Amino acid sequence: MSEQLVSQLVNGLLIGCMYSLIAIGLTLIWGVMNIVNFAHADFLMIGMFTSFWLYTLYAVDPLYSIPVCAVLLFLLGWVIYKFIVSKVMTGPGLAQVVVTFGVSIFLANLAVWLWTPDFRMIQRPLLHGTWDFGAVQLSVPKTVASIGSVLFSAGLFLFLRMTKTGKAILAVEMNRTSALLMGINTEKVNALSFAIGTSLVGVAGAFLSMYYYIYPQVGGTFGLLSFCVVALGGFGSIEGAFIAGILIGIVQTLGGYFFDPAYKYAIVFAVYLVTVWIRPQGLLGW
Amino acid sequence: MKKLAPWQIALCVAALVASVAFPLVVKGTFPNHVMIMVFLFAMMGVAWNIMGGYAAMFSFGNVAFFGIGAYTSTVLLMNYNVNPWIGLVAGGLLAAAAAAAIGYPCSNIRSHYFSIATIAFAEIVRIQFNNWKFVAAAEGLSLPILPEGFRNFMFHSTKIPYYYIILALLALSLVVCWYISVTRMGYYLRAIKESHELAKGMGISFVRYRLYAIMISAFITAMAGTFYAQYILYIDPESVLILPISVQCVLVTMLGGAGSIWGPVIGAAILLPISEVTRVWLGAKGTGIDMMIYGALIMLISAYQPQGVWGYITSIGRRTK
Numbered sequence: 001m002s003e004q005l006v007s008q009l010v011n012g013l014l015i016g017c018m019y020s021l022i023a024i025g026l027t028l029i030w031g032v033m034n035i036v037n038f039a040h041a042d043f044l045m046i047g048m049f050t051s052f053w054l055y056t057l058y059a060v061d062p063l064y065s066i067p068v069c070a071v072l073l074f075l076l077g078w079v080i081y082k083f084i085v086s087k088v089m090t091g092p093g094l095a096q097v098v099v100t101f102g103v104s105i106f107l108a109n110l111a112v113w114l115w116t117p118d119f120r121m122i123q124r125p126l127l128h129g130t131w132d133f134g135a136v137q138l139s140v141p142k143t144v145a146s147i148g149s150v151l152f153s154a155g156l157f158l159f160l161r162m163t164k165t166g167k168a169i170l171a172v173e174m175n176r177t178s179a180l181l182m183g184i185n186t187e188k189v190n191a192l193s194f195a196i197g198t199s200l201v202g203v204a205g206a207f208l209s210m211y212y213y214i215y216p217q218v219g220g221t222f223g224l225l226s227f228c229v230v231a232l233g234g235f236g237s238i239e240g241a242f243i244a245g246i247l248i249g250i251v252q253t254l255g256g257y258f259f260d261p262a263y264k265y266a267i268v269f270a271v272y273l274v275t276v277w278i279r280p281q282g283l284l285g286w
Numbered sequence: 287m288k289k290l291a292p293w294q295i296a297l298c299v300a301a302l303v304a305s306v307a308f309p310l311v312v313k314g315t316f317p318n319h320v321m322i323m324v325f326l327f328a329m330m331g332v333a334w335n336i337m338g339g340y341a342a343m344f345s346f347g348n349v350a351f352f353g354i355g356a357y358t359s360t361v362l363l364m365n366y367n368v369n370p371w372i373g374l375v376a377g378g379l380l381a382a383a384a385a386a387a388i389g390y391p392c393s394n395i396r397s398h399y400f401s402i403a404t405i406a407f408a409e410i411v412r413i414q415f416n417n418w419k420f421v422a423a424a425e426g427l428s429l430p431i432l433p434e435g436f437r438n439f440m441f442h443s444t445k446i447p448y449y450y451i452i453l454a455l456l457a458l459s460l461v462v463c464w465y466i467s468v469t470r471m472g473y474y475l476r477a478i479k480e481s482h483e484l485a486k487g488m489g490i491s492f493v494r495y496r497l498y499a500i501m502i503s504a505f506i507t508a509m510a511g512t513f514y515a516q517y518i519l520y521i522d523p524e525s526v527l528i529l530p531i532s533v534q535c536v537l538v539t540m541l542g543g544a545g546s547i548w549g550p551v552i553g554a555a556i557l558l559p560i561s562e563v564t565r566v567w568l569g570a571k572g573t574g575i576d577m578m579i580y581g582a583l584i585m586l587i588s589a590y591q592p593q594g595v596w597g598y599i600t601s602i603g604r605r606t607k
Contacts, residue, residue: 036398036401083589088588092544093342094338094540094592098536099584101537103585105533105577107581109575111574113574113578117574224409228402231402235398262413266413269407269409270406272403277392
């Protein structure tokens, strides 16, 4: 019984790392632009499909399509920002909330139109099987994906702290007006952070495509969960999103284990509601 | 109390006459169905507008109230043989109670956190209904077929009575919305929208009026839910508790112009025919192209015409002056 519990905990940790990577891109966009990107998980879906088609058509393993996804989603994010999102930045609050909903519906149904709503899977990725540690059995792709997620999250963290561009992004996140007065090109920072956010979620998509079903509506669940992760972690806080991602992963698997698996997402949402009730600014927000 | 301008009264009368005359002039099931959907979503948009447009509480969870309304009247009818008209009120009351129960603890949650909290709430409700044996879980409920008539809120041979019922319900919600907007509550809500702190400083009970707005909105949305159940005669969590319905409430309001009384009606009158017609023409094969156009439309409107149609009209009016 306790062995099962340990393996549930480990599974929660693994899926939690995935949530973290998805959510830090979202929290970056949210923090810098004060926009909730409802299309975030649809970029995840595009990343998964990119990896799927590279595998199916050109026999490129998902592991090697990570850089392709990163670059492609970076460009897509940049274009979406330039032509759609940047237009609402000065507009009314409601337009800022709704615009990415439109992007989300558009992308998800573009995928339905192009590739049908079928569920697909990458049949034989390079990484497969399990590692056996006696008590716990680790699925190889899940473990690699989670380690990769942690590395990419750490990479973003270092980028923001160590480079000049990263510091500019953080400055805009803290105070847009002051940053503008200091000579930071905030428009460029916006575009860059949006593109970095989508690029990271594209990477997450490539990782996820190694072991998860690929279908146009895959964004639905992941999107809702990543909002909870971001809000739980706190407005625009990268560290907060990282910790909250792992927490949500563990809550989800333990909730499914102790109660009913059918209710595992309901438990996650309830945890979110209770958290914002007690701490409206999230765990690490200010 | 602010008086209506003559042209506004003329517009109201013209709209009323046109909508009353519509089914007498245009025959056919499909146009009537489209108009019923227009009124249904206009009504939900009006409800959304009371909390979203006036008080800037952007809810993406109104579908929970819609579902509660639909399920309450249906369960009362099936299990306890309660008349759907009583179910209509009961559903509204239950939804308002649920709104108060969820809205009160959430009253210090603002902006994006509020939006996401509403999604979380609606998702919890959906998951609960999807697994709840008492309401047949994911199988859904088929309403018992009763003899047709106004008393049973059920008509089989024609859609026209449904048309007039939803028109009356829409008119009722518009009156409520108008009443709120010209009385003290409307000013309070707009003050809260402009600045929480200032409104608080002026002595407006921020928690109480936000709660009133949410409860009224929930009541109206639940009535729309009951109507939907009586109209379609079949409900399941996948048709009355899904996120796209919430999104639709937001969109009709935004397209028409949030914070104005007529905004949601105009928005619904534009959006619903487009979505119904593209669904019938292009969506029959499940290609997704209808929803694609829909998504593109939302993107473009919010990026390039964010004040909505009503905002556009009034801005023309100001320019010519």
